[in-house]
Amino acid sequence: MKFEAAPFARRIGRSNHARCGQSVAEMALVTPLLLMMLLGAIEIGRFAYYGIEVSSAARAGVQFGAQSLPDSKDLAGITQAAQNDAPEVPELNVRAHDNCACSNSPATLVGCPAFACAPGHALVFLQVDTTANIKPLFHYPGLPSRFAARGHATMRVAQQ
16 A cells, blocks of 8 residues: 655745745845955954044053153153053054143143243143054955044143
């Protein structure tokens, strides 16, 4: 005695096979989109990381220079402190300069050195700006080949 499947059972079997093929086709169409989204998320993470590093380097440079008035003039030391804080950032550029103000109105900057501060005294602020050009992992059509990351920090210089 030979067992023969009912006609509706044969159709169910074919239907499952057809659904499997449809799933493979859908996956083949969606996979490149998912990979592009993954690469985009990785790139955004990299740019955020480098942005944080460049800002942190500015903070390290200003902390070094704000220790004393002679240190605030030591551009080589400020640059070295910033580069030591962010060694993995390529081509880190560091720029530092002093700003002066009077103690009776510290929000108003005057030229350095501040002589006319009576009845108060002169205050010196060090400003450090850092920049770096970050190259993406891949070239994306319509986007620039490099992105700029910028950091900025200002701190009052210790005066004895």
